[in-house]
Amino acid sequence: MPPIDCEDQELLDGFLAETTELLEKLDDDLITLEKSSDDTDLMNRIFRSIHTIKGASSFLGFDLLVKVAHKTEDVLNRLRKGELVVNPEIMDVILEATDLVKLLVGDIKAGDIQERETEGTINKLLPFLLDTAGASQVAAAALQPPAPTPPTAIETPTVTNTPEATSDSAPAPSTAPVPAPKPVSEAAPKKVAPPPKPAEGKGGDDLSDNTTVRVDVKRLDDLMNQVGELVLERNRMIQINQDLQQNDANRADFNEEFGKLTKRMSFVTSELQMQVLKMRMIPVEKVFKKFPRIVRSMSRDLGKEVDLQIVGEETELDRSVVDEIGDPLIHLIRNAMDHGLETPDERLAAGKSRGGTLVLAAVHEGNQIIISIKDDGRGIDTERVGRKAIEKGLITEDQFTAMSQREVFDLLFLPGFSTKEKATDLSGRGVGMDVVKTNIKKLNGLIEIKSAKGLGSEFILRLPLTLAIIQSLLVEVEGEIYSIPLSSVLETIRVDQRQFHQIGGQEVLKLRDIVLPLIRLQKVFNVQQRGESDNFCYVVVVGAAEKRMGLVVTRLVGQQEVAIKSLGNYLANIPGIAGSTILGDGRVALIIDPVAMSEVCE
Amino acid sequence: MQNSLVVVKADDSHDELIQLVSFNLDQEEYGVDVLKVREIIRMPIITRVPNTPHYVEGVINLRGKVVPIICMRKKFGLIESENDKQTRIMVMDMDGELMGFIVDAVSEVIRISGSEIQPSPAVVAGGIDQECIAGVINQAERLLVLLNLEKMFSRDEKNLFTGM
Known part of the structure; x- marks a missing residue:
């Protein structure tokens, strides 16, 4: 893709803003869809989102993106028509495809469009299109997964990583299913696609855009009104000052006038302040909505059954706070999933229901917002935490015996502390809680831990509504x-x-x-x-x-x-x-x- | 004096011309790179900040920005003096952060060529940390100590600031 010239920049910005927004919503919708697969409104909305992304990107000539979006759309279409039934396998693939879309959009945003391996993901989508697909497609799909044709040098001479080649070499969406000319040679032989991995870890986060904000037109109008009033008051102030200098007004008049003006000014500014503050407020949903996805993929990875309940996602708080709480919350959720909740078997053995519950709640309390993450897992084993801390030389035996439960919980926040023997992808490096503590402290917030062995734990974050x-x-x-x-x-x-x-x-x-x-x-x-x-x-x-x-x-x-x-x-x-x-x-x-x-x- | 500088420059065309802001501190004259100086202001009201090193005079409001103020005399272990009409605060850019330094007086902007900077002799102006002295400029009628303020605070001191 040649560098985008200035004329198109505006178009591109619009496209990116819209796509990012759609994608953010898409994740959440897809997870919801998995739970309530007969919701046709939801289904249609998802379909429309991906369709919009496809349309816009084809208009702007992002062929790779079109290709992926197109296939995803095809699968979704079949789901919509009821030719396929939603199941975790289909969902996995669709989610993988949306991740890939995110990754590609991320590339475009970074202005660094590179040839990504998309065939792997597309190949996974193809089987779901098989049944009623046209003869050529069947042939192609059947032929393709086991033995992808190696790249033919004649057909695609200089493809890998030459930006201009993208549009030429990538097959047009209409004839897409036959991937005869493999654009990326090294990625072709493996069916398990490498790109979704980075996408899962980073793509989602990178996409969240903090540079632009959508504001209700009504709020903007109100703001304009307030500014108008402020201008009037300023004029009044200039007038009073002039009167005083030209000695038109005596002292008493001036005092009275100025007193009135001060009152009005203070009224207008405080209104203005409220308005601006309101504009800065965004629902905490913005952070919460990425969690169902995380919880889903984690529960599948860990083999645990988790029911995530979100309460109070409409609670509003300042942007600056929202931006900062994302990371700590992810760490806390990971901890709850990994350390807190037990596997179904363990739960049954402990006389609990198979599936664990994770409650993420946000609520206002005075000038604060309280966010809590509560699980009904095994709770924090203070004994084990203490042992581990002694083992790591963080405390001595004597210190531990003298510690209150609260002090033991505080050990969890020490950098490098982990009860895990081995670090996994998910946890165990002892960084998470340190991040939580640092971020919350930065926000002037407090963390409180409640835990009962065998019954579960609750992490409560108290944060100020605004920092400014x-x-x-x-x-x-x-x-x-x-x-x-x-x-x-x-x-x-x-x-x-x-x-x-x-x-x-x-x-x-x-x-x-x-x-x-x-x-x-x-x-x-x-x-x-x-x-x-x-x-x-x-x-x-x-x-x-x-x-x-x-x-x-x-x-x-x-x-x-x-x-x-x-x-x-x-x-x-x-x-x-x-x-x-x-x-x-x-x-x-x-x-x-x-x-x-x-x-x-x- | 300007002329003599030009002559010096002509002698050695490879030399780059450096502009310095010169200021006074207890009889001596010092210079700092002009590009590091953001502005020079008169003494405003300074709010004391408790539990800081003695040379941290406090903070001021610089058009809505809160800027820490360092007393140069105290920092360099010189005898303290009353502030007078000449006393100025030089607001400097220190690694992207603003910081103000109280000096006795700011005199002028001078140009020198790089070759005029000599390494500092072993002991200079009693008590000033050697670290931040970038060199001396010895001209016919004046001696100028060139300071590198970014090296003003040793690692320990920076920790002291942030780790207390």
């Missing part, structure tokens, strides 16, 4: 302003310092029925005392996971919505500091990380 803007409580510590995320603030109290008690060198405060450990921010942050100290101070009670503590500050400044700014690489890991923000007066204020703060003080 948070509500915060501004506090003053001896003249320095700090910001505490409001989501972790439980209450604030004004107390007399004489009420503080000392327990083993730790200052505490009796707060109703609990004893609250206190952290003096002034001490932790080495703030210099200025002026004489007042006996009264404020205590901000914060909660991090299940811990409670009180941060002692000089004064509360107020509540404000702040945009989080990173401190950059050099200052990224200051203990107790999560980031920074810019205040109304242009100064920088540091954002306190309550979770890290509790660790600092331990």
